[in-house]
Amino acid sequence: MSRFARLAAVLLAVAAGGAGCSLRPGQGDKGGSHGGPAIAFHGVSLVEYAGATALWRLEADHVRYDDRIARLDGVTLHYYRGGKVDAVCRASGASFDTVSRDLVMDGPVDFTGRGGHMVLEGARWVGNERKLVAGQMRARFQVAADR
Numbered sequence: 001m002s003r004f005a006r007l008a009a010v011l012l013a014v015a016a017g018g019a020g021c022s023l024r025p026g027q028g029d030k031g032g033s034h035g036g037p038a039i040a041f042h043g044v045s046l047v048e049y050a051g052a053t054a055l056w057r058l059e060a061d062h063v064r065y066d067d068r069i070a071r072l073d074g075v076t077l078h079y080y081r082g083g084k085v086d087a088v089c090r091a092s093g094a095s096f097d098t099v100s101r102d103l104v105m106d107g108p109v110d111f112t113g114r115g116g117h118m119v120l121e122g123a124r125w126v127g128n129e130r131k132l133v134a135g136q137m138r139a140r141f142q143v144a145a146d147r
Contacts, residue, residue: 038064038065038066039064039065039066040062040063040064040065041062041063041065042061042062042063043061044059044060044063044072045057045058045059045060046058046060048101050130053080053083054080054083055079055080055130056077056078056079056080056103056125056132057077057078057080058072058075058076058077058078058096058103059075059076059078060072060073060074060075060076060094061073061074061075062074068097068098068099069095069096069097069098070095070096070098071093071094071095072093072094072095072096073092073093074092074093075089075090075091075092075093075094075105076088076089076090077089077090077091077094077103077105077123077125079113079125079132086113086114087111087112087113087114087132088111088112088113089105089109089110089111089112089120089123089132090109090110091105091106091107091108091109091110091122091123092106093105093106094106097127100127100128101125101127101128102124102125102126102127103124103125103127104122104124105122105123105124106122107120107121107122108120108121109121109122109123109134111123111134120134122134
């Protein structure tokens with residue numbers, strides 16, 4: 001089964017399991033480029049795996065899906081390293097490309113990780129490289145070595 005088919009199956013399973021799902025042609029969500037309605041999910045959680053290891057878990061309040069791009073609102077991304085949460089990013093919105101698996105989080109992005117806390121202009125999960133890339137910082141900070 002392709003990655004897209006697995007993602008679609010997860011989204012549909014989540015919708016059937018209690019998350020809200022709606023098809024709303026002409027009401028708020030715009031139709032797809034094919035002229036059909038977009039599909040919207042509410043209260044979604046997605047996880048990408050490499051084998052049995054979770055790479056990230058994404059939670060979104062609302063997802064609008066059209067063709068290959070999912071537009072997410074109220075986003076929290078948990079980034080895993082070594083089986084444990086290594087960083088958490090929160091943003092008001094993001095875009096997820098279901099083919100490349102790239103996730104682009106719109107700024108400001110509230111980032112908390114091992115190194116502390118900062119606010120970034122944006123953040124991106126690069127699917128084919130399996131890495132989290134942070135945007136520019138909005139504030140200066142100083143890192144002090146442990147004494």
